[in-house]
Amino acid sequence: MTFTKKLREPIxxxxxxxxxxxxxxxxxxxxxxxxLGDGAVEVMSLRQIExxxxxxxxxxxxxxxxxxxxxxxxxxxxxxxxYLVGFEYRPDTTC
Numbered sequence: 001m002t003f004t005k006k007l008r009e010p011i012x013x014x015x016x017x018x019x020x021x022x023x024x025x026x027x028x029x030x031x032x033x034x035x036l037g038d039g040a041v042e043v044m045s046l047r048q049i050e051x052x053x054x055x056x057x058x059x060x061x062x063x064x065x066x067x068x069x070x071x072x073x074x075x076x077x078x079x080x081x082x083y084l085v086g087f088e089y090r091p092d093t094t095c
Contacts, residue, residue, distance in 0.1 A: 001027070001034035001041060001085070004073055007063045011089055012037050016063045018086050020054055020070055023079035038092060045086035054082070 003011060003019070010016045021027070026046055033040040054067050064070040074082075 001032075001043070001087075003036065008036060010063055011041065012039070012091070014089055016061070017088060018058075018062055018084060020049075020058065020062055020074045021079075021083045021085060022071075022075040023081060023083060024077070025081070026083060028085060033090070036089065039090050041087040042090050043085060043087050045084075047084055049082050049084045051082050053084075058084075 001019075007016060028034065028043050028046060030043050030046050032043045034043070054070065056066055059065070059067045059070040062070055064073070
């Protein structure tokens with residue numbers, strides 16, 4: 001699981017613990033650990049949501065200024081399904 005550069009530090013400080021992704025199918029799994037800095041994010045939850053479920057508050061919780069800002073980053077490739085990924089940053093975690 002990769003993150004845009006501006007989100008990495010806030011994630012490692014524990015300020016961001018969710019991400020909205022638009023994929024064809026999930027690219028992460030609950031319990032999976034994905035390297036970030038000196039540690040890793042561990043996926044705690046994964047659920048499919050609707051595009052209309054993306055609120056301004058969810059966008060801010062995900063580290064973006066608003067819904068449009070989030071959507072510019074969230075889409076990866078040809079995906080059309082929206083996923084909400086909940087995670088925790090684990091410093092010094094071996095992946």
